[in-house]
Amino acid sequence: MHSFGYRANALLTFSVTILALMCAIASLSDNLNSPSPTAQVQVLNINRFQKKTDGDDEVSMSLNVSANLESLFTWNTKQVFVFVAAEYDTPKNSLNQVSLWDGIIPSKEQAKFSIHTTNKYRFIDEGSNLRGKEFNLTMHWHVMPKTGKMSADKLVMTGYRLPVAYR
Amino acid sequence: MGDRSMGCLMDWQGQMLAEQLMQIMISSFAVMAFLGGYALDSFEIMLLVYAGVVVLTSVITVFNWPFFNSHPLNWLPQGGCEASKARVLSEHKPKC
Numbered sequence: 001m002h003s004f005g006y007r008a009n010a011l012l013t014f015s016v017t018i019l020a021l022m023c024a025i026a027s028l029s030d031n032l033n034s035p036s037p038t039a040q041v042q043v044l045n046i047n048r049f050q051k052k053t054d055g056d057d058e059v060s061m062s063l064n065v066s067a068n069l070e071s072l073f074t075w076n077t078k079q080v081f082v083f084v085a086a087e088y089d090t091p092k093n094s095l096n097q098v099s100l101w102d103g104i105i106p107s108k109e110q111a112k113f114s115i116h117t118t119n120k121y122r123f124i125d126e127g128s129n130l131r132g133k134e135f136n137l138t139m140h141w142h143v144m145p146k147t148g149k150m151s152a153d154k155l156v157m158t159g160y161r162l163p164v165a166y167r
Numbered sequence: 168m169g170d171r172s173m174g175c176l177m178d179w180q181g182q183m184l185a186e187q188l189m190q191i192m193i194s195s196f197a198v199m200a201f202l203g204g205y206a207l208d209s210f211e212i213m214l215l216v217y218a219g220v221v222v223l224t225s226v227i228t229v230f231n232w233p234f235f236n237s238h239p240l241n242w243l244p245q246g247g248c249e250a251s252k253a254r255v256l257s258e259h260k261p262k263c
Contacts, residue, residue: 002176007229011189015221018197022217025201026210075208146210 026076027148033074039067039139039155041084047118049130049167057130059123059162065101065139066114072143073108080105081142086123086160088135098123100137132164181235189228196220 041063048060065084072080083102089095100119105111140154177185197217204213 002182004229004231007185008225011225011229014190015193018193019217022197022201029205075205075210
C-alpha cells in the first residue's frame with residue numbers, strides 16, 4: 001500500500017473479485033425458488049390443411065395459448081423465452097418437433113397471459129404423414145438470468161389430433 | 168515529510184490501516200448490499216449500493232489523508248550518522 005496507484009489497484013481488484021462472488025451467490029440463490037407454472041393450449045380451428053406441390057403436408061391452425069409463468073421469475077431473472085412446439089412421430093423420424101409460436105416475457109407482470117393467434121411459424125411436415133396424426137403440444141420455457149446459469153423446462157399437453165382429410 | 172498535510176507516502180501503520188479498512192469496508196458492505204437487494208427483490212439495487220460502497224471506500228482509503236500519517240517515521244538525516252556527527256557547528260542534534 002505504498003502509493004496511490006498501488007492502493008487504487010488493490011482496491012479495484014478486490015472489489016471486482018467480491019462482485020464476482022456476489023453474482024455467483026445470486027445465481028445459486030435461484031435454486032431456492034421452486035416454480036409452479038401452469039399452461040394450456042387449445043386448438044381453436046384448423047384453417048388450412050394441404051399437401052404442398054413439393055409433396056410435404058402443411059397445416060395452418062388457430063391457437064389459444066394461455067399460461068401463468070409468474071413463479072419462474074426471481075430477482076435474478078432477466079427474461080423468460082417461451083415457445084410452443086408440436087411433437088409427433090413418423091415412420092421416418094421417431095420425434096418431430098415443430099415450433100409453432102414463441103414469445104419473450106420480460107417481466108413478472110407480463111408472465112400471466114392468454115393469446116389468441118394463428119401459428120407464428122409454418123407447420124410443415126417432412127413428407128406427407130399428417131392426415132389423422134395424433135400430436136402433443138409442448139410448451140418449453142428458458143429462464144434467462146441476469147447472472148449465472150440458464151435453466152429450461154417444459155410442459156407436455158397430449159391429446160391433439162389432425163383431421164383425417166385435407167381441407 | 169514536513170508540514171504538508173497530504174504528503175506522498177503513508178507511514179507503515181497507516182498503510183496497514185488503509186489495507187484493512189479497504190478489505191473490511193468492501194466485504195461487509197457487499198454483504199449488506201446483497202442482503203438488501205435480495206430482500207427488496209431487486210438486482211439493480213444491489214449493484215447500485217455496491218457501486219456507491221466502492222466509491223466511498225476508494226475516497227477513504229486510497230487518498231493519503233492525514234490520519235494515515237499519525238505514526239511518522241524518524242528518518243536519519245542525509246549522509247547517515249557519521250555525516251551528522253561531523254556537523255559539530257550545526258544546531259541539529261544527531262538523531263542516532
